[in-house]
Amino acid sequence: MANIASSAILAAAIALATVAAVAAPGHKPGESHRHDDETAYGKPGDPRKPARVVQITMREVDGKMLFQPSRVEVRRGEQIRFMLRNNGEIDHEIVLATLAENLAHAIEMAKNPDMEHDDPNAKRLKPKATGEIVWHFTKAGEFDFSCLIPGHREAGMFGTIVVK
Numbered sequence: 388m389a390n391i392a393s394s395a396i397l398a399a400a401i402a403l404a405t406v407a408a409v410a411a412p413g414h415k416p417g418e419s420h421r422h423d424d425e426t427a428y429g430k431p432g433d434p435r436k437p438a439r440v441v442q443i444t445m446r447e448v449d450g451k452m453l454f455q456p457s458r459v460e461v462r463r464g465e466q467i468r469f470m471l472r473n474n475g476e477i478d479h480e481i482v483l484a485t486l487a488e489n490l491a492h493a494i495e496m497a498k499n500p501d502m503e504h505d506d507p508n509a510k511r512l513k514p515k516a517t518g519e520i521v522w523h524f525t526k527a528g529e530f531d532f533s534c535l536i537p538g539h540r541e542a543g544m545f546g547t548i549v550v551k
């Protein structure tokens with residue numbers, strides 16, 4: 388009886404750990420994250436709650452790659468629904484994070500170019516595809532959004548989110 392109870396507890400703990408690893412942004416499943424998913428740049432939004440729509444387009448122009456717009460201003464506490472569209476000819480992605488995290492992540496991506504993101508703070512889009520990210524900006528500061536496919540950030544594919 389004691390054994391059954393303790394294996395049930397163990398199974399529940401494993402299930403919780405798996406959920407935390409899947410929901411956490413980034414690529415370090417072993418890393419511990421707080422259960423509310425709060426990050427330095429806010430937390431995943433609640434799609435059932437109101438959000439201001441911000442459209443961001445990805446494209447290539449004259450050898451450059453870019454996001455339009457590349458600067459977004461947000462009020463602290465605001466929830467944003469980023470409506471994303473890839474108007475380019477190749478795959479792009481958007482990863483929302485601190486600048487330091489995205490720069491470190493870019494180095495990881497360069498070593499591991501096939502890495503794909505399926506996190507609440509990131510979206511990868513094929514040409515002409517659309518997608519969205521709902522994010523709740525709970526903290527003031529300047530944050531980064533980048534395409535971390537190798538070479539893309541270097542070609543100009545990054546932007547800044549200013550939360551006031």
Ligand SMILES: [Cu+2]
Nearest residue numbers: 479480534539
């Ligand atoms: Cu790109």
